[in-house]
Amino acid sequence: MIYILIIVTLLFPLKGALIRWRANFTPKVQPVPELPLVDDASQPRSLLGMLQRVNAEEGIDGLYKGILPTLGFVLFWKQVMPLPSIAVIGYLHFGVYDQNAVLIIAIASPIKIIATVIEAVFVNRAVTTREDIPSFSLRRALDALLSSTERRHPYRIFIILGLLAACTSWVLYIVGTIGARHFLFVKQFSSTFGDWENVKPLLPLLVGAVIFSFILNALVLTPLEVIMVRLSIQAKATPVTLLLDTPPAEAVGPIRIDKDEYTGLISCARLVIQEEGWGALYRGWWWTGFRGLLFI
Template sequence: MIYALFFATLLFPLKGALIRWRANFTPKVQPIPESPLTDDVQHASQPRSLLGMLQRVNAEEGIDGLYKGILPTLSFVIFWEMTYLPSIVVVGYLHFGVYDQSTVLIIAIASLIKIIATVIEAVFVNRAVTTQEDMSSFSLRRALDVLLSPAERRHPYRIFIIPGLLMACTSWVLFIVGTIGARHFLFRVAKQFPGNFGNWEDMRPHIPLLVVVVILSFVLNVLVLTPLEVMMVRLSIQAKATQVTLLLDTPPVEAVGPVRLRTDKVEYTGLISCARLIIHEEGWGALYRGWWWTAFRGILFI
């Protein structure tokens, strides 16, 4: 667990910048008035790469901005490390390849736990990273006020009915479980790897299969998982980002910060709507932000 916390802390500025980059709204057409205001210039020059976002966050918010959202992230790292569910259970049972009734039931329960936890993690971590509100206090009440809308604080189950989010997380988990099962089934058909992984002569016949599986995993993760992860970010922050205080007589002012959130547009009404609007407003490239992160991370689960 110590190593997991260490590496999560070490890589968090990169992960936080990735979340912000995926959340950043960059429409294809951004008109600038003849005498642009500071905010207009900032929006027109929004970073369009992970490195650009990392530099923007560091320049505007410093070390505090680079580690914004670290506490909920580490909390979920501890959760996964302590429970070892559901990822370890799913991978373990799929590896043995004995698909009897009890195994299928265990995989289903573990996958359900993964889906529920993924929804909660997406809401808290993504909102903690992208919020423009003050979260310097260690008060749990203050954190909940910042991260959840009034309706969600009154009825926590509402985070599971955020339009499209549950579907996105479910698709993400089922794709991972399905591809892990397919890879192990493929190895079993090919008589599996030999027991002695250190023997090159025994391993040599299986090298082409391994290369094919790595390439397929890379391509599938890029094509399927990356858009799902981008949409999970967008959908998880939407309810809080577009929240309007009806008691105000004046329209809300968009917060200034490294990330431009999509607050003044028609809301995403579901997973398909989210994909369609991202493509229409920002282009296909917005759906594949950070594709290399998702692709290489997925290869580790071969």
């Protein structure tokens, strides 16, 4: 477990920069006359560009902003609630498809969806908010990450417009593709994996399957993850100051005003394409594609 935490800690600056890059609003044209014009030349155009910008403006503190909620969720899934993920992956890959397997998957998937919504809200907001997140004061941290309405009624994070739908789609895609891989590859070739002579003719097919999975993950999961970031950082009642930890006048991009808020999964995708172009929906596609190979 300690090795997992070390790896997560080492890779976190990349994850934090990716979340900021996906959250950054960079319209192709000036969408609202009242907002200041965006200096196109100053906008980070890549994950590396965002990483360098954060490091230059905020230093090590900025690179590791949001690390504590991230490590907390890693511990939650690995120590407190490992069963849902293990059950889904275990049964879909190696289990017998009977009523018990279906029941376990039916129970585990909603738990995964609920945890994904909570993780998206807390981790994405912790990374993107300008407010300082105290390490040893849970109440002050919640004040910084949740709106007053959400603090009074925590269930409201589950009715953030479109977020539950995006997280559900994300989880169902993972569960569905793991099941498809089991039926198409693991189940068909499991008897030949121990014999190199029998496996060798199948290598082109297996390589093709890996490449296909990479492309499919990038095409499907990346827009969902961008949408999850955008939706999760929208507060329910009071505006949350987002993006880089700089004064509002020097923010990386303009902050969306109320009438421009995303009102759902489809609305978010449509507005991102309309205002920022298709490229904004595919920020970090290679990251998602490679990471997806670990569970798809």
